[in-house]
Amino acid sequence: MTLERPDRDEIDLSAVLHALSDPQRRRIVAELAASEVPRPCGSFAPAITKSTRTHHFRVLREAGLVEQWKEGTSKMSRLRRDDIDARYPGLLDSVLESTPVG
Amino acid sequence: MTLERPDRDEIDLSAVLHALSDPQRRRIVAELAASEVPRPCGSFAPAITKSTRTHHFRVLREAGLVEQWKEGTSKMSRLRRDDIDARYPGLLDSVLESTPVG
DNA sequence: TAAATGATACGACGATCATCGAACTTTGTG
DNA sequence: CACAAAGTTCGATGATCGTCGTATCATTTA
Numbered sequence: 001m002t003l004e005r006p007d008r009d010e011i012d013l014s015a016v017l018h019a020l021s022d023p024q025r026r027r028i029v030a031e032l033a034a035s036e037v038p039r040p041c042g043s044f045a046p047a048i049t050k051s052t053r054t055h056h057f058r059v060l061r062e063a064g065l066v067e068q069w070k071e072g073t074s075k076m077s078r079l080r081r082d083d084i085d086a087r088y089p090g091l092l093d094s095v096l097e098s099t100p101v102g
Numbered sequence: 103m104t105l106e107r108p109d110r111d112e113i114d115l116s117a118v119l120h121a122l123s124d125p126q127r128r129r130i131v132a133e134l135a136a137s138e139v140p141r142p143c144g145s146f147a148p149a150i151t152k153s154t155r156t157h158h159f160r161v162l163r164e165a166g167l168v169e170q171w172k173e174g175t176s177k178m179s180r181l182r183r184d185d186i187d188a189r190y191p192g193l194l195d196s197v198l199e200s201t202p203v204g
Numbered sequence: 205t206a207a208a209t210g211a212t213a214c215g216a217c218g219a220t221c222a223t224c225g226a227a228c229t230t231t232g233t234g
Numbered sequence: 235c236a237c238a239a240a241g242t243t244c245g246a247t248g249a250t251c252g253t254c255g256t257a258t259c260a261t262t263t264a
Binding site: 142156159160174177 | 212
Binding site for chain 3: 022024038048049051052055056070072073074
């Protein structure tokens with residue numbers, strides 16, 4: 001049961017660029033890209049508050065960058081790399097290349 | 103005599119992505135990329151006001167995307183494609199590919 | 205010198221943003 | 235049932251944003 005998200009064809013470039021323009025969100029995306037298995041939201045960006053993290057994940061999800069689904073008490077996240085790569089080839093690669101995961 | 107702008111090494115990814123997240127600015131960048139010779143600011147995005155255009159060009163210049171210099175009563179603009187490509191390879195190409203100049 | 209041209213400066217406006225804390229919901233577990 | 239864990243919701247706050255109109259400045263030209 002996946003949460004609502006835009007279809008691949010509806011992913012808007014302005015929304016994607018705006019979502020990636022925030023360092024915290026870019027860090028989350030970089031961590032998602034580097035991790036093999038999906039991880040719960042709480043394991044990302046521990047320096048910020050829970051509510052702020054919820055906000056950032058919603059922005060990422062509504063922009064089409066991230067897919068989310070519930071699993072127990074956690075909410076798992078996955079980078080929609082295939083969709084983004086198909087719609088905006090090279091964009092995510094170039095951004096990730098300049099975004100350290102640390 | 104060129105107006106103040108960040109050096110290549112100081113171009114910030116957040117600023118670049120934020121600058122490109124606005125459709126009007128992306129359109130200006132696309133037009134700049136498509137035009138061979140530099141053009142005055144006034145020849146871009148005729149649908150918006152002069153003051154708004156000035157604002158957009160300042161955002162683009164401070165982000166490092168555009169270089170500007172005065173020439174008579176006009177202000178000319180040039181896309182800093184070499185600098186952006188060197189600092190964030192592939193980024194501008196992928197964005198321009200999805201941004202129609204029309 | 206006076207007029208015209210091209211762009212900037214200065215508020216101002218509503219909108220959106222990132223962040224927070226406190227209260228709440230949902231799910232799993234003793 | 236009671237408790238804990240993980241997220242969400244709901245204001246609220248201060249900041250920034252895109253846009254505008256008007257006034258102003260700099261430069262060229264008549």
